[in-house]
Amino acid sequence: MKYSFEEYAPGRKRYRVEGxxxxxxxxxxxxxxxxxxxxxxxxFNRTVQKDPKHEAFVYGDQRFSYGELARRVDxxxxxxxxxxxxxxxxxxxxxxxxxxxxxxxxxxxxxxxxISVPSNTRLKAPEIEYLLKDSDPSILVLEPxxxxxxxxxxxxxxxxxxxxxxxxDKVSGAALFSDLISRTAxxxxxxxxxxxxxxxxxxxxxxxxxxxxAMLCHRNFIANSMTxxxxxxxxxxxxxxxxxxxxxxxxxxxxxxxxxxxxxTGVLMRAFKTEEILDMIEREQITEMTGVPAMYxxxxxxxxxxxxxxxxxxxxxxxGAPAPVEVIRTLKEKFPxxxxxxxxxxxxxxxxxxxxxxxxxxxxPDSTGLPVPVVRLKIVSDQG
Numbered sequence: 001m002k003y004s005f006e007e008y009a010p011g012r013k014r015y016r017v018e019g020x021x022x023x024x025x026x027x028x029x030x031x032x033x034x035x036x037x038x039x040x041x042x043x044f045n046r047t048v049q050k051d052p053k054h055e056a057f058v059y060g061d062q063r064f065s066y067g068e069l070a071r072r073v074d075x076x077x078x079x080x081x082x083x084x085x086x087x088x089x090x091x092x093x094x095x096x097x098x099x100x101x102x103x104x105x106x107x108x109x110x111x112x113x114x115i116s117v118p119s120n121t122r123l124k125a126p127e128i129e130y131l132l133k134d135s136d137p138s139i140l141v142l143e144p145x146x147x148x149x150x151x152x153x154x155x156x157x158x159x160x161x162x163x164x165x166x167x168x169d170k171v172s173g174a175a176l177f178s179d180l181i182s183r184t185a186x187x188x189x190x191x192x193x194x195x196x197x198x199x200x201x202x203x204x205x206x207x208x209x210x211x212x213x214a215m216l217c218h219r220n221f222i223a224n225s226m227t228x229x230x231x232x233x234x235x236x237x238x239x240x241x242x243x244x245x246x247x248x249x250x251x252x253x254x255x256x257x258x259x260x261x262x263x264x265t266g267v268l269m270r271a272f273k274t275e276e277i278l279d280m281i282e283r284e285q286i287t288e289m290t291g292v293p294a295m296y297x298x299x300x301x302x303x304x305x306x307x308x309x310x311x312x313x314x315x316x317x318x319x320g321a322p323a324p325v326e327v328i329r330t331l332k333e334k335f336p337x338x339x340x341x342x343x344x345x346x347x348x349x350x351x352x353x354x355x356x357x358x359x360x361x362x363x364x365p366d367s368t369g370l371p372v373p374v375v376r377l378k379i380v381s382d383q384g
């Protein structure tokens with residue numbers, strides 16, 4: 001799909017793409033993509049079938065294809081259902097950074113009709129306790145360094161059937177995640193879902209203390225993915241660097257899912273380290289990345305920047321905080337082939353709401369941009 005701009009009210013523009021119309025969903029008239037996939041498993045399986053040998057993700061020295069990713073996803077889904085009794089609607093909580101285990105767990109939960117709960121790995125034990133009480137997971141997947149925190153509070157999840165820990169070191173009370181994905185499922189588990197079924201619960205900062213769980217359905221994810229693909233002109237030939245945490249809606253919905261949707265390749269960064277990021281851009285010939293403005297400031301301050309070849313990058317998104325105009329201006333001067341975009345969104349809206357075009361990033365640096373397709377935006381005063 002291609003995009004353009006249209007004036008929807010005097011002096012007001014928005015992004016326009018073909019194939020958008022109105023439908024009444026749950027009694028509400030909404031803008032939608034008319035020819036859309038209906039569920040995330042539909043997207044995942046279509047991409048796998050199209051080119052199972054295409055490189056799906058890179059993590060350090062590990063590389064795996066869409067076919068291998070599908071094998072891991074099927075293995076997890078089969079064992080969680082057959083051996084642990086996980087059923088559609090049950091929660092799978094993930095305390096994971098940007099790792100292959102996150103990717104496989106997310107799509108396995110979706111494949112079997114369960115609800116994934118990607119959670120912040122920086123949380124302390126009392127905060128994890130709250131999420132366990134609120135989401136009531138059946139499965140918990142976590143990294144070794146979080147085990148002691150979880151051990152303190154795991155009994156607050158009364159319906160927890162099993163805990164799986166990544167890495168190779170066994171601990172009492174948890175099974176090794178690697179043992180699960182080492183097996184091959186004898187059959188594919190795929191529970192039928194509708195586009196209105198909840199796929200994930202993402203916890204976001206609350207105004208009254210505790211975080212709120214935003215319940216995002218398949219249609220939420222797919223609409224944002226189609227928008228992000230279109231406005232970034234993404235194809236299967238692209239390589240995207242995921243350096244923001246995937247437990248956050250931006251990296252999850254506007255990067256991970258659109259990568260799989262487009263059949264592109266994702267490069268997973270466990271944490272942001274400037275020189276490692278620059279190394280990866282050069283080594284993997286990254287074409288797109290997204291981060292907060294501070295990340296770009298650190299890149300500009302790198303002592304090795306002058307000798308770097310970053311010309312493969314086409315699209316660079318930023319958001320989450322105001323970007324100093326000097327940072328944007330310097331990026332444009334040093335990297336004239338980059339297309340910069342300021343994106344505003346929120347978890348409850350499944351990520352993108354507005355996007356500022358490249359041409360206006362220095363002209364109107366305080367603006368968050370124009371409404372993106374299938375989003376209706378209204379600005380009101382204190383009086384409504």
